[in-house]
Amino acid sequence: MNIERVLANNPGPFTGPGTNTWVLDDGQGRVVIIDPGPVDTRHAKAIVEAIEGREVQSVLVTHTHSDHAPLANPLARDLGVPAVGHAPGPNFEPDIRLLDGARLDVGSLELRVIQTPGHADDHLCFRAGNALFTGDHIMGGSSVMVEDMGSYLTSLEKLRGTGLERLHPGHGDEMGDPDSVIDWYLAHRMQRHEEILAAISSGADTVPDIVAVVYADVHPSLHPLAARSVQAHVTLLSDQGRIALAGDRVVAVPVTDERTHTNP
Ligand SMILES: [Zn+2]
Numbered sequence: 326m327n328i329e330r331v332l333a334n335n336p337g338p339f340t341g342p343g344t345n346t347w348v349l350d351d352g353q354g355r356v357v358i359i360d361p362g363p364v365d366t367r368h369a370k371a372i373v374e375a376i377e378g379r380e381v382q383s384v385l386v387t388h389t390h391s392d393h394a395p396l397a398n399p400l401a402r403d404l405g406v407p408a409v410g411h412a413p414g415p416n417f418e419p420d421i422r423l424l425d426g427a428r429l430d431v432g433s434l435e436l437r438v439i440q441t442p443g444h445a446d447d448h449l450c451f452r453a454g455n456a457l458f459t460g461d462h463i464m465g466g467s468s469v470m471v472e473d474m475g476s477y478l479t480s481l482e483k484l485r486g487t488g489l490e491r492l493h494p495g496h497g498d499e500m501g502d503p504d505s506v507i508d509w510y511l512a513h514r515m516q517r518h519e520e521i522l523a524a525i526s527s528g529a530d531t532v533p534d535i536v537a538v539v540y541a542d543v544h545p546s547l548h549p550l551a552a553r554s555v556q557a558h559v560t561l562l563s564d565q566g567r568i569a570l571a572g573d574r575v576v577a578v579p580v581t582d583e584r585t586h587t588n589p
Contacts, residue, residue: 326352326434326453328493331375333362335392338547341467341496344392346372347458354379355432359451359458360387360495361396364416369400382431383407383421387460387495388445389414411440411447423449439484443477444469455490463506465497468513470550474557475564478514481507521558525568530575532556 326349333344344362356379362368384401386394386409395416401408407420409429423429425440429451437452441462451458461469462480471477489503500506517539524538532555533548540551559575562568569576 326350326456328456329375330493330499331368331371333368333392334365335363338544339470339550340392341464343496345493345495345497347493348372348375349431349434349436349453349458350379351432351434353432355382355434356380357382357429357431357436358384358400360385360393360460361400363392364395364399369396369403372400373404380432381406383409383429385429385451386410386417386419387450387458387462388448389417390445390461391416393460393495411449414447441480441483443471443473443480445472448480450484452489455488456493457484457489457491457503458493460495463492463494463500463510465492465494465500467497468510471514471554471557474514474518474554474561477557478511481511481514485511517554518558518562521555522562522567525562525575526577531573532559532575535559535575 329348331346332342333346336343344360346362347359348356350356356376358372361372361384381404383406384397386397394414397408397417409421409423410417410419411423413419423438427438429436434453439450439452441448441450444461448460448462450460450462485504485507492500492503492506520539521535524535529535529538532552535555536548536552540548543551563570567578569578
């Protein structure tokens with residue numbers, strides 16, 4: 326198996342150095358393309374050049390965000406292969422839809438589909454041997470914007486202790502020692518969770534207020550993105566019964582709940 330990266334020309338605060346398009350080869354000239362990225366003629370050309378006449382079997386997307394999926398349909402059409410993902414999205418219409426546990430054969434190589442909702446509802450990771458293509462579930466060198474915190478944490482736990490050896494993220498460099506990386510992500514999220522609860526306890530009662538406290542050391546241009554993760558933490562805190570919500574206002578729940586007195 327060979328794995329090559331083609332870096333898209335879309336660097337930025339949300340994409341790091343740009344989107345990683347991965348070309349996975351079974352070692353015998355059959356390949357799949359993972360996360361072709363945004364529609365960009367130069368990047369499409371770079372991908373086709375990287376393939377160098379090998380036989381492409383499909384174009385896969387980890388999720389349908391605009392920095393990962395929009396090139397999938399046009400590129401797949403040009404190459405005469407199916408575009409494959411979990412579900413339709415704003416700029417993506419899968420020819421084949423994948424569910425958790427699905428198997429894709431890339432020539433002699435077996436690719437396993439692992440559903441990992443959290444960063445996005447429709448997020449998939451792809452496993453080949455002990456290598457995992459993580460999309461934006463796990464990124465090289467940064468934490469991830471999370472839409473659904475409960476699902477996200479479950480999706481991290483799901484990968485832990487499964488014998489992975491390499492992570493190939495949607496942004497940033499590939500990583501070794503996946504379980505340590507996953508532990509860092511879990512610990513980072515738990516720390517944020519407690520920081521957000523502490524901010525609420527000390528009077529921050531809207532998402533922007535919480536962001537201003539918890540992300541004080543992060544550049545304001547990233548605050549709208551942070552707000553989405555904070556919202557996900559707030560929803561999880563509410564689901565956990567640790568805070569209450571009154572419309573957009575967050576209300577801290579006193580540590581001593583009166584039910585504990587009446588229902589021992
Ligand atoms: Zn991304």
